[in-house]
Amino acid sequence: MNKLVKISDVFDIKYGNSLELINLEQCKSTDLHSIPFISRTEKNNGVSSFVFERIDIDSNPSHTLSVAVGGSVLSTFYQPLPYYTGFHVLVLYPKREMNVAEMLFYAKCISSNKYKYNYGRQANKTLKDILIPENPSINLIDRLSIYKTEIEQKLKQQPLITEKFDLNKSNWKSFLISDLFQITGSKTTPKQDLEDIGKGKYPFVTTQATNNGVDNFYDEYTEEGNILTIDSAVIGYCSYQPFKFSASDHVEKLIPKFKMNKYHAMFLVTILNLEQYRYNYGRKASQTRLKEISIKLPSRDEEPDFKFMENYIKSINYSKVL
Template sequence: MVPLNKIFDIQYGHSLELNKLEECEPSQGVAFVSRKSGENGIAAYVKKIPEIQPAAAGELTCALSGNGVLSTFIQNREFYTGYHVARLRPKYNIDQSILLYYCLCITKNRYKYSWGRQANRTLKNLLVPELDEIPDWVINYHNESFDSKNQPLLKNVDIQLKPETWKPFRYDEVFEIFKGFYNKKPPVSNKSSDTIPFIGATEKANGITCHIKISDVAIYSKTGKITDADFNGKLFDGNCITISNNGSVGEAFFQEKKFTCSHDVNPIYLKDKSITLNKYIAMFLCTLIKKEKYRWGYGRKWRPIRMPSSIIKLPTNEDGNPDWLFMEKYIKSLKFSSSI
């Protein structure tokens, strides 16, 4: 093991403020990398600043503080950074598979920076494997299996969102909103043909925290005691969206199959029965729902009693109703939609 600065030249990022930059479409600007833990750290795309040179593609970015501390990514295009983001330039010619391995090694140290600790001074001293200690499975990995996976389902289609034209709807105008089942989780089982997903208030794994036998769902009560077999209020059909109302409030995922969930989750279904909610429409809606997460900070809960009056803005058709076909086509026009 060696200190990180033996493998990478480490320097502080640009320390720019996004609210002072001009945002633009990805094809017209430079990636702006923040301390976020998802989406490769990219918070937006901004127009170039004449007097500031963007960082080069191929460098790594690492969040030095915040909830995403030590989130590390390879940047495949030139970029700017916000505050408390480090830039790591490889000192050697290193394959991308090995760089990804180093990203994982760095991120795995994040437990050392809980309770608000920052990595500004100590990042360079983190211990990582020396180049000759990289496992063979990393060195021999090839990503040909991902070739062409970035293609859209609808090619040569340019669909503009124009959100300024969208119409606001109450949630109860668009969705049927249900309460999750308040239960103490039945025994966990390995995934099999007789189990279903248990959806909890998490931001990972499509909301699935484990799998549970259907027979156990029936007999376990909300107190965790075994009772007579009863599925009342415990099972939910697929083709819906689950939203965390506590904990990771506002996390939204599409559930394609039957599931059970905790009371910290609101399953919602489209009221419009002329349309079947599919993964493309759901991805459009989930993105909008997640954009409302900031409203539920400081311990506020998005329980089913509050959700009906919440507002969601959606594109509409000529009749003023949500334009589900537009939403589906837009998602299908994006890169990687062929891999969804």
């Protein structure tokens, strides 16, 4: 059996920057001199924003682990780029040479201890004493490395079609959402009921606007897949659900009245998420409101041009991994 040792035996543990996002200038990830800002969130690899790098603030180095010791305690992520951190985020430096697969393995090991903590119990004093394997098995690391390489190769693949399509909106027409979809509610399933049933392969879709709306996976479903969902509680976030799923409260369903494939869905989700400016906490994306809204789409002979939508998505980068 692999020997267990303390985290402090494998990593040097240091405090991050303890910065406040409000005091930094936010930007896009593609902007020159942008840098990830890592907070205590458990989503998006810990990245809550991108900010402009400042010459008076040293960044944390790449190829380290960020660990939230408050908030979403023990949310641990491998950081491939230099980054800043907010409060209560520690940085783990490997004491020996490790490849990416090993770092990802240890990130998962540390995150697996989340159950020991909650918002009233932070990990800033106890992180160093958490037990992790001294060395991951060679077989496991080899498998993780192969999987990582396969993912990287997929992301380097050419689009499904090489022809480029111009988004000339001059010939786009307005269509009622209700003419394209049957708009209805989903069955609300309490999360505790799903926890009692146990983990499985079916997504639990919520009103969150990250991770495709998926909070977790359980061995239960109430809804069929290949539909769109829209949150009617917050900002009207739309996502495509290809698989059977269960749902929390305020998750509306858009069931296509046409033969929809995943390429149509990706195009329509993008268009529908451009409508979020219409919604806020006082104005929800209710079924009644959705039935009254029109969206502009490529058209042909006064009908939605689904073939164009499909080909456009197939022509963009990473379409082969959809």
